[in-house]
Amino acid sequence: MTEEDERFAAIYHRNYSCVVRYASRRIDPDVAGDVAARTFADAYRRLAQAPGDESAERVWLLGIARGHVSNERRGRRRRRALDERVMAWRAPAGVPPVDGEVITRLAFHQALGRLPGNDREALRLFYWEGLSVEEAAGVAGCRAGTMATRLSRARTRLREQLRASGFGEGG
The missing domain is CATH 1.10.10.10 (Winged helix-like DNA-binding domain superfamily/Winged helix DNA-binding domain)
Structure with missing residues (x-):
């Protein structure tokens, strides 16, 4: 394992649960793991930009995750709009x-x-x-x-x- 891989592994283990919690509070928890995976894939590609101290790592990773959450929300809005158009054809009885x-x-x-x-x-x-x-x-x-x-x-x-x-x- 290279020094870079070891650094990334340490960042991942320290922050994975925080990133998943952050994402699951903002989007469907079933998708939060995917957002975390995309976040850490980006973090690995940008590892040279990662801050040196551990508390700043979390903020840096949550900033990356925020972008992925936004992308997920946009997709969800598009899917919801489509669902609403489809449901207009067969509206359910009162709840x-x-x-x-x-x-x-x-x-x-x-x-x-x-x-x-x-x-x-x-x-x-x-x-x-x-x-x-x-x-x-x-x-x-x-x-x-x-x-x-x-x-x-x-x-x-x-x-x-x-x-x-x-x-x-x-x-």
Whole structure:
């Protein structure tokens, strides 16, 4: 094994689960492994660009994964549009209503889905991935100040979306 191969293997073993979790929170978990594979294939090709310290590796890899997640989402939107056109031909009968926590979760995810992409990404990087503002900025390819502003605005917009859906503060 070459020194380069050993370095890549170490990066892979330290970060694979993080990349899969990142992808599975943003796209279908069944596809997250494919996104991780494409991420590490790109990382191997760009190994000379890999940062030297371990914490920066994660941010670098999540930045690569972000591009693959975006590609996957675009493909999913195209497939969904096609599915909708097909389903228009045979619309199913009404679905029985659900309530409680399911409604709350659905409202939250719908409100999150109505936010601009940068807002969703800021919230997900900070809350779901547990990244610091600086790390999230590194993944998103922007400055820490820009990420802090995005995060603040995203929180405000999410609250507004939830209020518009009938959900108030604390309830």
